[in-house]
Amino acid sequence: MRVLVSFLFIGLVAAPAHAAGTPCSVDALAWMAGSWSATHDGVREEEHWMAPRGNFMVGMNRIASTSKVRFEFFRIEQRSDGVYYVSSPGGAPPTSFALKDCVPGRVVFEKLDHDFPQRILYVRDHPDTLHARIEGMIKGTFRSVEWTWTRGALAP
Numbered sequence: 095m096r097v098l099v100s101f102l103f104i105g106l107v108a109a110p111a112h113a114a115g116t117p118c119s120v121d122a123l124a125w126m127a128g129s130w131s132a133t134h135d136g137v138r139e140e141e142h143w144m145a146p147r148g149n150f151m152v153g154m155n156r157i158a159s160t161s162k163v164r165f166e167f168f169r170i171e172q173r174s175d176g177v178y179y180v181s182s183p184g185g186a187p188p189t190s191f192a193l194k195d196c197v198p199g200r201v202v203f204e205k206l207d208h209d210f211p212q213r214i215l216y217v218r219d220h221p222d223t224l225h226a227r228i229e230g231m232i233k234g235t236f237r238s239v240e241w242t243w244t245r246g247a248l249a250p
Contacts, residue, residue, distance in 0.1 A: 118196030120149045120172050125199055126216055127151070130224045130243030136160065141226065141243055146170075179203040179214055210237065221245070 127145040131138065136159060143153040149172035157164045166183040177193040191203035191214055203214045212230030219225070222245040229238035 118177060118193055118201070120146045120151055120170055120177060122196060122198075123151060123170060123201055125218050126153075126201075126224065128224070129246050131246040132241070132243045139241060139243065140246075141224070141241070181214070211239075 124146050126143045128143060130141045130143075133139070138158050139155075140157075141153065141155045143151055145151070151170040153168045153170075155166045155168070164184065166181060167185075168179060168181045170177065170179050177196075179191040179193075180188045181191070182188045189205065189208060191205040191208070193201070194204040194213070195202040199218045201216050204212060206212050208230070210230050210232050211228035213228070215225075215227045215229070217225040217227075224243050224245075225240065226243075227238055227240045229236070231237070
């Protein structure tokens with residue numbers, strides 16, 4: 095499954111960008127909104143995005159097993175110089191990634207001077223499926239991590 099998703103992302107990342115001069119607003123990312131989840135080998139993965147309001151989206155991610163929980167808070171916001179994905183994994187100070195590319199159903203954010211990841215991608219290729227990928231260089235080697243979630247309700 096991860097290999098299939100890799101090919102999906104390679105094809106979508108290589109797709110042409112939106113036309114020059116065509117801005118991508120936070121509202122254009124409304125396709126990300128919803129509750130998304132998957133369970134693999136007893137590990138529950140959840141990603142939740144609130145719908146855009148006031149040029150702002152709020153999200154969170156939680157990955158939980160019986161012995162460990164990881165979480166991340168993030169937002170997508172409009173600033174005077176563009177759209178940014180702002181991530182705070184595990185409550186760490188926020189890191190901002192600038193919008194690099196945006197077409198309907200696909201968005202790429204980038205911060206090339208960050209340790210890892212340098213790029214964050216989201217793809218929605220089906221109404222009930224959301225893919226995410228983080229990627230970049232670690233000690234001269236390209237690395238990536240991918241997730242695929244299906245639409246779900248908030249877990250109790």
